[in-house]
Amino acid sequence: xxxxxxxxxxxxxxxxxxxxxxxxxxxxxxxxxxxxxxxxxxxxxxxxxxxxxxxxxxxxxxxxxxxxxxxxxxxxxxxxxxxxxxxxxxxxxxxxxxxxxxxxxxxxxxxxxxxxxxxxxxxxxxxxxxxxxxxxxxxxxxxxxxxxx
Amino acid sequence: xxxxxxxxxxxxxxxxxxxxxxxxxxxxxxxxxxxxxxxxxxxxxxxxxxxxxxxxxxxxxxxxxxxxxxxxxxxxxxxxxxxxxxxxxxxxxxxxxxxxxxxxxxxxxxxxxxxxxxxxxxxxxxxxxxxxxxxxxxxxxxxxxxxxx
Numbered sequence: 430x431x432x433x434x435x436x437x438x439x440x441x442x443x444x445x446x447x448x449x450x451x452x453x454x455x456x457x458x459x460x461x462x463x464x465x466x467x468x469x470x471x472x473x474x475x476x477x478x479x480x481x482x483x484x485x486x487x488x489x490x491x492x493x494x495x496x497x498x499x500x501x502x503x504x505x506x507x508x509x510x511x512x513x514x515x516x517x518x519x520x521x522x523x524x525x526x527x528x529x530x531x532x533x534x535x536x537x538x539x540x541x542x543x544x545x546x547x548x549x550x551x552x553x554x555x556x557x558x559x560x561x562x563x564x565x566x567x568x569x570x571x572x573x574x575x576x577x578x
Numbered sequence: 579x580x581x582x583x584x585x586x587x588x589x590x591x592x593x594x595x596x597x598x599x600x601x602x603x604x605x606x607x608x609x610x611x612x613x614x615x616x617x618x619x620x621x622x623x624x625x626x627x628x629x630x631x632x633x634x635x636x637x638x639x640x641x642x643x644x645x646x647x648x649x650x651x652x653x654x655x656x657x658x659x660x661x662x663x664x665x666x667x668x669x670x671x672x673x674x675x676x677x678x679x680x681x682x683x684x685x686x687x688x689x690x691x692x693x694x695x696x697x698x699x700x701x702x703x704x705x706x707x708x709x710x711x712x713x714x715x716x717x718x719x720x721x722x723x724x725x726x727x
Contacts, residue, residue, distance in 0.1 A: 482670055482674050483670050517669025524666065545696060
C-alpha cells in the first residue's frame with residue numbers, strides 16, 4: 430500500500446528547512462510540526478542571523494505550532510527534526526507535552542541524551558529517519574566553514 | 579562599606595519582575611541580566627498570556643540581553659532569577675555561556691538540577707539570595723489559584 434505521508438515524507442520537508450538554513454550560513458537544522466498528516470509549523474536555525482542562542486529551529490516551530498493551535502500544548506503533534514534536539518529544545522518539548530519526536534541524525538556531543546536532559550514521559554521517540562542525508566548536510570556545512578576561515 | 583549594587587539589590591529587581599507576572603496571572607518568576615552593575619535586560623514569565631511554553635522569563639531576557647549587546651554570548655553577564663531555571667532555560671544559558679547565575683528559590687521538581695540538565699562549565703552559580711521572598715510569592719500564587727478553581 431502506498432503511504433505518501435510517512436515519516437520519510439515529513440523528514441524531507443524538515444530537510445528542506447535545514448537547506449534554507451544552510452543557504453543562509455546557519456548550522457543546517459530544520460524541523461516541521463505535523464498534526465493529522467498536515468504541517469502546521471516549520472522552522473530552521475537562525476541563531477547567527479538573529480544573534481540569539483534561543484533561535485533554534487525547534488524553538489521557533491514550537492511557538493509557531495502553539496500559535497496555530499491557539500494553545501500551548503502540542504499533545505497530538507509530531508515534530509520532525511533533522512538533528513537530535515539539544516537540552517534547551519528538549520526542555521521546551523517537555524513543557525509542550527509533544528506526542529511524538531522523530532529525528533534524523535544523532536548529536537552525540539550536545540544532544541539532549543548526552544547532556545542528560547529529558548523529554549516529557551508521554552513523548553514517543555523515533556530516530557534515524559534520513560539520518561545519512563541530515564548528517565551529510567551538517568558535515569558539508571562544517572567543511573565549507575573550515576575552508577572559508 | 580556600603581555596597582548598594584550587591585546580589586540582594588539585583589534580586590529585588592528580579593522580584594519586581596516576578597510580581598508583574600503575578601499581577602498578570604502568570605506563575606511569578608522574574609529575572610534581570612546585569613553587566614558591570616547595570617541592568618541590560620528584564621523578563622517575567624508570560625507563558626499563559628502568550629500561549630507559549632518557551633516564554634519563560636529567562637528566555638525573554640536572554641534574547642533581550644543579546645539584542646542589547648549586539649552579540650549572542652552573555653559572557654560577562656550575571657543573570658538574577660527568582661527561581662532555579664528549568665532544563666529549557668538552563669540549556670539556553672548553556673549556549674549563551676553566561677558568566678554567573680544567581681537564583682533565589684530552588685525548584686526541586688522541575689529545576690535543571692533535578693531534571694539532569696547542565697549549565698555551561700564556565701557559569702558560576704549562587705543560590706538562596708532572597709529565597710524566602712521568592713518562594714512565598716510562588717506559594718501565594720498557587721494558593722490563590724487553587725482557591726479560584
